[in-house]
Amino acid sequence: MSLYFDAVAILTAPSSGGSFKSRIYSARNLRASPAQIYALTTEAAKWDTVLADVIDKSGILALERKLSPLLALLLVHDHLLAKKGIAAPATHTLRQAVERHKARLKAEFTKARVRYGCATVPEFKAAVIREKRVADGTSHFVYPRWVRINNVRTTLDEQLETTFKAYRRVETLAELATEEEGKPEPRLFIDPNIPDLVAVPFGADFTSSAAYKNGEIILQDKASCFPAYLLLGDRGAEDAWEGDLVDGCAAPGNKTTHLASLLAKQQKGKAKSDQMIYSMDASTMRSKTLQKMVGLAGADSVTVLQGQDFLALDTEDERFANVTGLLLDPSCSGSGIIGRDDVPQFTLPTSQSKGPKSHGKKRKREDEEAIESKATPGTAQAAPTDENDIADGVDPERLTKLSSIQARIVEHALGFPSATHVTYSTCSIHLIENEGVVERILNTKVAKERGWRLLRRDEQPDGLRRWSKRGVREEKPAEGETGPSGSVKLSDEALEACIRSWQGDAEGLGGFFVAGFVRDPTLATVAPIETEDENEKDEEVADATAEEEYEDEDEEDWGGFSD
Ligand SMILES: C[S@@+](CC[C@H](N)C(=O)[O-])C[C@H]1O[C@@H](n2cnc3c(N)ncnc32)[C@H](O)[C@@H]1O
Numbered sequence: 001m002s003l004y005f006d007a008v009a010i011l012t013a014p015s016s017g018g019s020f021k022s023r024i025y026s027a028r029n030l031r032a033s034p035a036q037i038y039a040l041t042t043e044a045a046k047w048d049t050v051l052a053d054v055i056d057k058s059g060i061l062a063l064e065r066k067l068s069p070l071l072a073l074l075l076v077h078d079h080l081l082a083k084k085g086i087a088a089p090a091t092h093t094l095r096q097a098v099e100r101h102k103a104r105l106k107a108e109f110t111k112a113r114v115r116y117g118c119a120t121v122p123e124f125k126a127a128v129i130r131e132k133r134v135a136d137g138t139s140h141f142v143y144p145r146w147v148r149i150n151n152v153r154t155t156l157d158e159q160l161e162t163t164f165k166a167y168r169r170v171e172t173l174a175e176l177a178t179e180e181e182g183k184p185e186p187r188l189f190i191d192p193n194i195p196d197l198v199a200v201p202f203g204a205d206f207t208s209s210a211a212y213k214n215g216e217i218i219l220q221d222k223a224s225c226f227p228a229y230l231l232l233g234d235r236g237a238e239d240a241w242e243g244d245l246v247d248g249c250a251a252p253g254n255k256t257t258h259l260a261s262l263l264a265k266q267q268k269g270k271a272k273s274d275q276m277i278y279s280m281d282a283s284t285m286r287s288k289t290l291q292k293m294v295g296l297a298g299a300d301s302v303t304v305l306q307g308q309d310f311l312a313l314d315t316e317d318e319r320f321a322n323v324t325g326l327l328l329d330p331s332c333s334g335s336g337i338i339g340r341d342d343v344p345q346f347t348l349p350t351s352q353s354k355g356p357k358s359h360g361k362k363r364k365r366e367d368e369e370a371i372e373s374k375a376t377p378g379t380a381q382a383a384p385t386d387e388n389d390i391a392d393g394v395d396p397e398r399l400t401k402l403s404s405i406q407a408r409i410v411e412h413a414l415g416f417p418s419a420t421h422v423t424y425s426t427c428s429i430h431l432i433e434n435e436g437v438v439e440r441i442l443n444t445k446v447a448k449e450r451g452w453r454l455l456r457r458d459e460q461p462d463g464l465r466r467w468s469k470r471g472v473r474e475e476k477p478a479e480g481e482t483g484p485s486g487s488v489k490l491s492d493e494a495l496e497a498c499i500r501s502w503q504g505d506a507e508g509l510g511g512f513f514v515a516g517f518v519r520d521p522t523l524a525t526v527a528p529i530e531t532e533d534e535n536e537k538d539e540e541v542a543d544a545t546a547e548e549e550y551e552d553e554d555e556e557d558w559g560g561f562s563d
Pocket of ligand 1: 224248249250251252253254255256280281282283286308309310311329330331332409
């Protein structure tokens, strides 16, 4: 089936649970690539009110009987806004049904842009998005576009002089959301917590900039930058990180490339180091994305182990003898991701045609088959929200299984012979996947035997020490709602060591959790300690691992998309 018919089918199917993205990736019977369907539907949804108006005013639904309102909206989106236009041969009947009216459509679109007082399409897009946020009551949330500077290829100063030259620096995040008359002024906020991270207004689009295409800048949400910074900190050339690193659950590669960037910065001015970053992902498809992103970022220090299950990595393997730091960001419920469960809702054109003439139920198969998936925008990097594509939902059983795997993964990391620092992170808001895993880890045999403890707040890198959102002791559903609940028995100091972020506040982030573990030989016990019934634990983990499907294994080759 074609891109547009697939998109219509996905958008009109009854909900089968899970996030919109996971529904696309797990759907069978689709002809177009899931990445293209996702990009088309999410992009078109941003423009729905404008496109519905343009279609209504141009009157094409009354004239083109083959077009349903939703199909017309998707086709007109690509006709007016996709670089290559509609993804179908020029002779295709549906493409012709839209292109016959191109002068009218273009004129109505231009009139709409002028009505919004915008000189360019990107400005128009930003204005439309702003208007929608006011309409749905989320305009007070600040969700900027976060941009990380890749020190492997460039520096913050260099980018301020080039990519962001026309940007005016503002002192607060809120100023990025300020409404302005006429042409919005490009504004830039330099983040006070994460080095080399900046924020720009949400509508800013860098996907066609040289810096983005060359991997000099990487679109990565702020909270997603916490783990690598927590691991490698504010070191300089004098006290640079020693030893190799492992990123055990790495695709699409945001945190791996961040590790490489931090190492590159620490080593500036020093002779080329032979330090290695071993980066892996159990999913072979996602490993390809990882490999691409590492290449784009110029991260030569990274060796990608494609399709490698971190749990199957032999801690005693000689290659890893010098691994001192590990970053673990395993699959999680993704409950902290903004807009995760939103199936795009479309405002549709209203002037409907009287319906297809005689094709009826037997819509011409050739129509569908002739449409090829070639026009939906593709970009060079992963979108920030691509980090967690697998698990979803708040089914308590699922959360318990996820937390078992998460704990098992961190526990495995603590067993690397030379490891001194480990970080564990999720983009989940649930206690069981966060503080619950930390509590479990601190009670493991390996943690006690080897003297692992939490990296205290006062030991954390400056920017994270100053971050105020910390671990929680209890999770309770809000009044009148159902949801996971639970509590942990961690000390106040341990909860202060845990770092959190939440959706819907003035920080401009989604829900995220990270904790650092550090090995303190003075705490190591001599005799092994049994903390749990080992057999029972192994069985539980084996069950959970067996059920942790890599749903994305069927993904077609990743084409990338902007959010
Ligand atoms: C949250 S995503 C990682 C995002 C990544 N750290 C980033 O910043 O771009 C979790 C990844 O862990 C991978 N994964 C899950 N279990 C794994 C395992 N046992 N070994 C290796 N990778 C695993 C999944 O395939 C998925 O790509």
